[in-house]
Amino acid sequence: xxxxxxxxxxxxxxxxxxxxxxxxxxxxxxxxxxxxxxxxxxxxxxxxxxxxxxxxxxxxxxxxxxxxxxxxxxxxxxxxxxxxxxxxxxxxxxxxxxxxxxxxxxxxxxxxxxxxxxxxxxxxxxxxxxxxxxxxxxxxxxxxxxxxxxxxxxxxxxxxxxxxxxxxxxxxxxxxxxxxxxxxxxxxxxxxxxxxxxxxxxxxxxxxxxxxxxxxxxxxxxxxxxxxxxxxxxxxxxxxxxxxxxxxxxxxxxxxxxxxxxxxxxxxxxxxxxxxxxxxxxxxxxxxxxxxxxxxxxxxxxxxxxxxxxxxxxxxxxxxxxxxxxxxxxxxxxxxxxxxxxxxxxxxxxxxx
Amino acid sequence: xxxxxxxxxxxxxxxxxxxxxxxxxxxxxxxxxxxxxxxxxxxxxxxxxxxxxxxxxxxxxxxxxxxxxxxxxxxxxxxxxxxxxxxxxxxxxxxxxxxxxxxxxxxxxxxxxxxxxxxxxxxxxxxxxxxxxxxxxxxxxxxxxxxxxxxxxxxxxxxxxxxxxxxxxxxxxxxxxxxxxxxx
Numbered sequence: 095x096x097x098x099x100x101x102x103x104x105x106x107x108x109x110x111x112x113x114x115x116x117x118x119x120x121x122x123x124x125x126x127x128x129x130x131x132x133x134x135x136x137x138x139x140x141x142x143x144x145x146x147x148x149x150x151x152x153x154x155x156x157x158x159x160x161x162x163x164x165x166x167x168x169x170x171x172x173x174x175x176x177x178x179x180x181x182x183x184x185x186x187x188x189x190x191x192x193x194x195x196x197x198x199x200x201x202x203x204x205x206x207x208x209x210x211x212x213x214x215x216x217x218x219x220x221x222x223x224x225x226x227x228x229x230x231x232x233x234x235x236x237x238x239x240x241x242x243x244x245x246x247x248x249x250x251x252x253x254x255x256x257x258x259x260x261x262x263x264x265x266x267x268x269x270x271x272x273x274x275x276x277x278x279x280x281x282x283x284x285x286x287x288x289x290x291x292x293x294x295x296x297x298x299x300x301x302x303x304x305x306x307x308x309x310x311x312x313x314x315x316x317x318x319x320x321x322x323x324x325x326x327x328x329x330x331x332x333x334x335x336x337x338x339x340x341x342x343x344x345x346x347x348x349x350x351x352x353x354x355x356x357x358x359x360x361x362x363x364x365x366x367x368x369x370x371x372x373x374x375x376x377x378x379x380x381x382x383x384x385x386x387x388x389x390x391x392x393x394x395x396x397x398x399x400x401x402x403x404x405x406x407x408x409x410x411x412x413x414x415x416x417x418x419x420x421x422x423x424x425x426x427x428x429x430x431x432x433x434x435x436x437x438x439x440x441x442x443x444x445x446x447x
Numbered sequence: 448x449x450x451x452x453x454x455x456x457x458x459x460x461x462x463x464x465x466x467x468x469x470x471x472x473x474x475x476x477x478x479x480x481x482x483x484x485x486x487x488x489x490x491x492x493x494x495x496x497x498x499x500x501x502x503x504x505x506x507x508x509x510x511x512x513x514x515x516x517x518x519x520x521x522x523x524x525x526x527x528x529x530x531x532x533x534x535x536x537x538x539x540x541x542x543x544x545x546x547x548x549x550x551x552x553x554x555x556x557x558x559x560x561x562x563x564x565x566x567x568x569x570x571x572x573x574x575x576x577x578x579x580x581x582x583x584x585x586x587x588x589x590x591x592x593x594x595x596x597x598x599x600x601x602x603x604x605x606x607x608x609x610x611x612x613x614x615x616x617x618x619x620x621x622x623x624x625x626x627x628x629x630x631x
């Protein structure tokens with residue numbers, strides 16, 4: 095057995111070697127976590143940006159903060175099975191947890207006709223599978239990349255003096271982002287419907303559907319309302335949500351789940367680009383929501399509508415947005431689940447029926 | 448020419464223990480930096496998460512195998528270069544690392560279960576949930592996962608620093624008890 099023999103030189107060498115290990119570990123951790131490069135776009139910085147622009151609202155989602163919970167079913171026609179072997183497209187009826195929301199980070203913002211409307215769905219499928227999707231009522235997404243969205247958020251930050259975005263800042267942003275300017279034109283060309291129940295909700299991002307023969311094809315999906323178009327009547331602070339609650343008290347509300355199939359060459363990497371009209375569509379089934387509830391523990395309030403929770407048979411495409419959405423939604427979920435909760439603005443019990 | 452008699456080769460851990468030790472070391476260090484990168488990442492988040500889940504389960508299996516192996520085989524005696532206090536610290540840090548290596552993957556598995564997301568591994572293969580659904584449970588487990596990760600990182604770093612100090616400073620051949628190839 096060697097006996098301890100530690101002179102000053104050996105001690106210094108030993109300490110230096112141990113210090114090197116320590117520095118390598120700490121440096122590796124700092125680099126991995128993005129602490130060294132403050133310009134790297136991380137999920138934390140993305141979540142921070144929502145808080146920076148519109149303030150932090152404890153317990154609520156960092157975006158689409160205002161919402162209401164719903165439940166219902168999806169009845170699959172079986173027609174989607176030709177495109178994808180996913181269990182959701184086999185004939186059957188599956189339970190659905192849904193959430194209607196308004197874009198923006200202020201949980202008690204007043205409803206505006208032009209505010210982005212969201213529909214999040216979580217479908218419970220056989221063998222423990224799920225399909226989660228978060229759709230909005232815009233025909234295309236305004237940004238093609240996470241960085242574009244991140245920068246647009248800041249460009250759209252309201253000026254404290256006027257409460258409105260600074261026009262010159264947004265103009266400069268659009269000059270640098272022609273894809274967003276073009277998407278805005280497409281969005282302007284399809285004005286919003288009167289309310290939630292007659293809104294078409296679009297998945298926007300392209301996903302790859304693979305059928306049982308192993309054939310893959312890019313698809314996008316939409317929920318197309320079965321309610322006829324209503325007459326827009328902007329009124330109270332929560333008129334969109336109140337209208338939805340009143341509508342659902344009269345009976346279930348349904349949407350057809352329509353899959354749009356890309357032709358070869360259609361862009362899958364860029365959600366700002368619509369696919370040309372006339373693409374093949376498949377009616378995969380009907381989403382029927384028959385109960386609406388105030389957001390509360392255990393209902394849609396507590397669901398992270400992560401667009402990458404997919405059944406086997408659906409997979410991401412080269413569109414960069416779903417990956418970033420998954421990361422930022424997870425960060426938002428991680429933050430809001432720890433924060434103190436307060437009641438949601440939309441209280442279903444208080445809506446006159 | 449005088450040659451110093453080479454110190455007697457210290458007793459080694461069993462080959463199984465050594466193989467388990469090094470494979471675990473590689474996986475856990477990889478998993479820690481993977482996790483830190485993942486929680487900051489945007490584009491690579493889903494890919495890293497998919498690897499993180501599978502690797503976590505592999506680490507859990509290895510941790511249980513190691514625990515059984517450790518209970519069945521006594522490690523070689525401490526070197527005389529380690530004083531009583533250092534031995535005590537080494538004993539307890541070893542116990543803590545074993546506990547963390549079993550606990551941390553279980554907490555990860557449980558937090559995914561609590562968030563009500565399917566515990567997907569590869570393709571349609573997934574594991575059952577092991578925690579009740581609910582965001583309060585999730586929040587506690589998610590925080591615990593971070594705290595345990597830093598604890599593991601700290602104990603790993605301290606362990607490596609101590610072995611390096613022994614090997615490079617004291618030159619007592621401590622590392623040779625664990626090496627696979629008997630070099631030098």
